Amino acid sequence: MELNTDAQVQSLDQLPLRFTKLQDATGSRLFPPILPYLLEPYEERPMVNELNRQVKLVYIRCAETWQDTRNTRNKFAHDYPGDSEQHAALVNMA
Numbered sequence: 001m002e003l004n005t006d007a008q009v010q011s012l013d014q015l016p017l018r019f020t021k022l023q024d025a026t027g028s029r030l031f032p033p034i035l036p037y038l039l040e041p042y043e044e045r046p047m048v049n050e051l052n053r054q055v056k057l058v059y060i061r062c063a064e065t066w067q068d069t070r071n072t073r074n075k076f077a078h079d080y081p082g083d084s085e086q087h088a089a090l091v092n093m094a
Contacts, residue, residue, distance in 0.1 A: 012091065016076040019094045023073040026066075034059060 027047065034054060035041075051063035060066065072093050 015091055015094060020073050020076050023069055027070065 031047070031050060031054070035050065038057060038059070040053065040057070048063065048067070051060065051066055054060045055063050072090065075090055076094070
């Protein structure tokens with residue numbers, strides 16, 4: 001896809017930031033209150049354990065999907081502006 005306008009470039013530049021913020025908010029604000037809301041015992045535990053419990057309760061479908069999304073988010077954090085092919089692959093993955 002060729003970017004022809006400044007607005008298109010700006011929109012594409014915003015995607016990694018918004019994707020990262022959404023993924024962070026999901027992990028830090030949405031998931032932690034779910035188990036207590038469902039009256040499940042809750043203590044600080046690794047996210048993978050919390051996700052697996054939510055899968056068993058059928059609150060989310062797949063813990064691996066969330067972890068894949070988190071890995072994509074982490075790749076954005078290590079983005080190198082000069083590598084346009086890698087950047088395009090990340091945007092498509094997101």
